[in-house]
Amino acid sequence: MFAWTAPVQFEARDRRIYTALQQQATPVIDAVRLFEATRERAYRAELLLDVNDALSRAETETDLVAAVALYAARHDPASIMLTYIDVPGRGSAVHAVDRAVWRQGEVTALGRPEHRNAIMEAAVIALWPGVPRSALLISDIESDSRLNDDLRSQFRAAGWQALVVIPLHSGFRWQGVITIAWSEAHAISAEEEYVFQALVQRLSSVVTSRRAYLAEEEARRETEARARELETVAKVSAAATTRLNVDELLHTVCSLTQANFNLQQANVYLLDEAGERLKLATDRQASAQPVTPIQHSISIDDETDLIARAARERRGLILNLADEGKPACSEMAVPMVLAGRLIGVLYLASSEAHRFAEADIQVMGTLTDLIAVAVENARLYEKAQALAVLEERARLARELHDSVSQALYGIGLGARTARMLLDRDPSRVAEPLDYVLSQAEAGLTEMRALIFQLRPESIENEGLVTVLAKQASSMRARHGIQVSTDLCDEPELSLEIKQALYLVAREALHNTVKHAQARHVNIGLECCDDHCQLEIEDDGIGFDPSDLKPGHYGLHTMAERVAQVKGEFSVDSAPGRGTTIRVVIPTA
Incomplete structure (x- = not known):
């Protein structure tokens, strides 16, 4: 444009000159404008390239905020906040988790994330009428007509007067928002608008991937925790x-x-x-x-x-x-x-x-369900143990009364008889003295048998064959029953199997004395390479194993003991023809 301070009369030649100048200047001006536009685009592309490069290397939420700050910090915002958002469903409360914040040049992770009821975020995302495809730009909250009074109050409470909200959204699902806020009104330039709008899609993609990774890690940790x-x-x-x-x-x-x-x-x-x-x-x-x-x-x-x-x-x-x-x-x-x-x-x-x-x-x-059952079982076991001690004491008292005390009574009787004969007829003293000796031997045998029952660990020291032989001797002495034995050499068996065989033999002999009315019993033990067999046979009155009467519960106990060492237990009996208890335990 040319201007004069006084009126000028232009001639045709002047018009030709100015027209020529216009024709010459227009291409130059267009070229300058193109250069400036190209330089601006290159500058913006460089800015976006720096931010995108930082985003591609981001591994944490603080890295994401730092990448956005590479550009946003040039415009002196008060804060840059990354917030994850979950919208469970239409009409449901929005939940938000603040993950990282930039303030005064420093990015800080916000510690252990805590879900909160995101009233302000819910109001903000409602400003997008549909799928959010662009950033929300607010230069001044006081004059922006899109905001209601409640939202303005919340922004003021947060110390925000201007803000840019970048929506993080993918697959029809909200992932979060990045909020760039100023404490005073801020005129958002065309350059800022361009860059922030250009970052919407890229940031949404990065945050979506990040949240998917976090969800996978959380699921893995949850799986490991459940496994533990x-x-x-x-x-x-x-x-x-x-x-x-x-x-x-x-x-x-x-x-x-x-x-x-x-x-x-x-x-x-x-x-x-x-x-x-x-x-x-x-x-x-x-x-x-x-x-x-x-x-x-x-x-x-x-x-x-x-x-x-x-x-x-x-x-x-x-x-x-x-x-x-x-x-x-x-x-x-x-x-x-x-x-x-x-x-x-x-x-x-x-x-x-x-x-x-x-x-x-x-x-x-x-x-706690397991502990409750275990505590109750342990208590019942302790009560059973106490009851078993009482029952064992009562049994020993009966045994002492029926055997050792009787032997002691016989010894006393024989001694008094010998003392009397010593004065009257000394030649007859030998007979009562022999009786005293036999009673003393029987009493000693009984005491050894009782002591063995109290201390079954003797099996480990003396062996199974020896303790079975002692059991036979005890039965002869105490009950006057003929007991024969057919025992092999001491077998190479575990202590658990030896104890099971002994306890079965003891219970079988006890049942013979109590129920069988037998005159003769045979104890047999035979062991070979792959199994060991115990047999207790008597010539008593027998019984029907399929019709057990009260008092024969010991058979169940014997069967359970044999089953615990993976053996086989059988009873062969019938009324009038005696009983055979047979135990076969594999050893191979």
Whole structure:
């Protein structure tokens, strides 16, 4: 453009000159404009190339935010935030997880991600009428007509006056948003708009891949955790079946649980007989300082205690403590219930906040079921052991009364007779003295037999053949029954098999004395390369093995003992023709 300060009269020649200048200048101006546009496109392409290159190398959420900051930081935003979003379904609450943030040139991961109810994010994503294909650009929240008052208030509360929201969306599913915010109004340039819009698709793809990877890793960790849990359940189950002492059982269970689940405390509380208090049965902790104070006795009516509440409500409970100024702590209490009856409570504690979830209650519920059964079995075993001791004492008392005491009585009687004859007719003293000697020998034999029954470990020291021979001698002396033996040399058998054979022989001989009315018994033992056979045969009254009467339950006990060593047990008998007990145990 040419301008004059005074009127000028242009001639035809002037018009020709200016027209020629126009024709010459237009291509030059077009060339300059093209150059500037090309240079601008090259500049933008270079910016995008740097960001895309950083995105292609990103391995974490902080890397993703740092890649966006390569460009966005040039425009001095207050923050750049990466937020993952989950929309379960239409009408459902939006859940968000803040993963990383850029502020003042530093990118920070936001620690352990916590899901929150994303009210603001829900309102923001509602600004896109359909599938979000472009970034949301807001230069000033106060003047943008798309925002309602509630959303403006939330932006002000966050300290935002201008923002760019890049939607992360793929496959008709929200993945998250990247929010670039300014604390004051910010005029968003054409260049910024171009770059941010160009990053929408690339960022959506990268974040989708990243979240898929995280989901796969979470699934793998969950699978490994469940495998560890199942392994722990298997170990506890094995411990429950092999430990019959309550204290030892609970100590083992708590040790396994604490070690396999990486916990600081694992304690079991058992309900007392009155059903009023929970008593500490174990004290397992990973360090000298427990996460929570250890209580040794808790009233089941305590309204404030987690353990008491779990016992009363018969369900697993979780308590997470993360108060400021106090150490983080997670607690879980799961009741042990058997057939509707409360046995106790398993208590677990961790120094990690939010350590326990509902899935852990299910796993621990399986453990507590096993523990409850094991505790009850151990208690029943202890009661059975105590009863067995009483029964054994009563049996020994009967045996002493029926055998040794009778021998002692005979010795006393014979001695008095000898003393009397010594004064009246000394020539007849030998007869009562011989009787005394025979009674003393019988009493000694009886005592050895009783001692052997109390100490069956003699099998290990003396051998099976020797103890069977002693059993035969005891039977002759005590009951006056003719006992013959046909015993092979000491066999090469395990102690378990030898003990089983001895106990079967003892029970069979006991039944012969008690029921058979036999005059003669034969004990046979024969062993070869592949098996060992024991036979107890008598000439008593016999019986029908298919119609057992009360008092013959010992046959079931013998059969069970033989089955435990993988042998075969048989009974051959009939009324009036005696009985043969036969045991065959494979040795090959």
